[in-house]
Amino acid sequence: MPHSHACDHDHDHRGLQGDALSVGLSAALARCEAAGQRLTPPRRRVLEMLLEAGQPVKAYDLIAAFGDGGAPAKPPTVYRALDFLSKLGLAHRIESLNAYMACGGGGDGHAAAFLICDCCGATREIAPTVASEVERLAAAQGYSLTALMVEAHGLCADCRS
Numbered sequence: 001m002p003h004s005h006a007c008d009h010d011h012d013h014r015g016l017q018g019d020a021l022s023v024g025l026s027a028a029l030a031r032c033e034a035a036g037q038r039l040t041p042p043r044r045r046v047l048e049m050l051l052e053a054g055q056p057v058k059a060y061d062l063i064a065a066f067g068d069g070g071a072p073a074k075p076p077t078v079y080r081a082l083d084f085l086s087k088l089g090l091a092h093r094i095e096s097l098n099a100y101m102a103c104g105g106g107g108d109g110h111a112a113a114f115l116i117c118d119c120c121g122a123t124r125e126i127a128p129t130v131a132s133e134v135e136r137l138a139a140a141q142g143y144s145l146t147a148l149m150v151e152a153h154g155l156c157a158d159c160r161s
Contacts, residue, residue: 007120007159015054015102024051024102028090035088042066042073046081047102050091056099056116056123094123096151101125113150119159 016024028047032039039047049062059078066073082100085091091100092112103112104125111131115124128150138145 014052016051021048021051031090032088037084037088040081042077043081043084046078047085047090050085050100050102053102055121056094056097056101058097058099062100092125092149094151095149096153097121097123111148111150113152115156116151116153117156117159118153119155122156122158 015021025044025048028044029039045066045068046062049065050057059075059082062073062082063075063078064072066078082091082093086093086100089110090103092103092114093100094114094116097116101114101123105127111128111134113126113128115126117123128148130150131148134148135145
């Protein structure tokens with residue numbers, strides 16, 4: 001969903017940097033090892049870019065920025081990394097934005113909800129309290145959910161004021 005309002009003010013949407021970035025990458029490495037998986041250099045680089053962004057990033061932007069000033073990555077390299085990170089629960093695909101965002105917590109297979117500002121694009125991951133109710137309703141219909149993600153669009157506090 002495109003941004004519908006003109007955003008005429010500044011926002012700080014930076015992600016992790018410095019020690020916080022190192023901690024995030026170390027936690028991801030531990031999670032991969034616990035799952036018997038490897039955080040290969042391309043996977044690590046894509047996750048690092050998502051963590052640094054702190055906001056949803058389109059795959060083609062990741063491809064272009066992959067080389068850190070050098071040549072862009074081959075698209076399959078980035079898409080395979082995004083697929084791996086998504087399956088392991090380290091990243092989420094924001095369908096309405098056709099973009100990816102580092103997971104804000106909760107681990108593999110957790111329910112996720114995103115608040116997306118239609119003015120500035122600020123996106124926040126929250127834990128949806130309705131997840132258990134949706135799972136109960138799905139079970140009553142014979143469904144076994146493997147993932148639950150909610151995307152809510154509106155205006156953030158900065159854009160509302």
